[in-house]
Amino acid sequence: DAGVIQSPRHEVTEMGQEVTLRCKPISGHNSLFWYRQTMMRGLELLIYFNNNVPIDDSGMPEDRFSAKMPNASFSTLKIQPSEPRDSAVYFCASTESSRDTIYFGEGSWLTVV
């Protein structure tokens, strides 16, 4: 199994631009999580999906952030417009609903200048 796949791995963008991060969960996993990691705030849960349905998006910082999961094998996290304070590592993770262990992707390193 290839694990959780994220793209892009690194992105540098200018303030105001739209950023789209992509995630392919492990096949057979039906729960997907988006986390953001910064030095100051650690690992923060942004949103999670069960069976492609958003369950809790209370961690999404602002309306500039949105996430979708159109099918079981793909999810996106979009930031529009981006701001320098959005610079962070964004991790996608997945798990089977009957298990507890979650598996992280390699992360998308976002820098907004």
Place this chain on the structure above:
Amino acid sequence: GENVEQHPSTLSVQEGDSAVIKCTYSDSASNYFPWYKQELGKRPQLIIDIRSNVGEKKDQRIAVTLNKTAKHFSLHITETQPEDSAVYFCAAIKPPGNTPLVFGKGTRLSVIA
């Protein structure tokens, strides 16, 4: 909701010594407590976990203990090696299994050769 506190935030030990990282959780319904290791520039990876029906679990040089009454759990690394240097995160989760993990803020462990 669940809140996980982790201490210390940084820890330096001499190679060969032991390291202990402690976490407390707030929700007595939490029943699964994993520990993740994150090396610089990489994803968090599960190293050991414990469930609420077990008081201690060991895997080679790594052990985790759980005190349900006090709502705290600890990671113990014996005979530390330079490759143990990383950030360690504790986490807690309550049933059902497809709810998100709540992470501590992390402990940066440095093993000095």
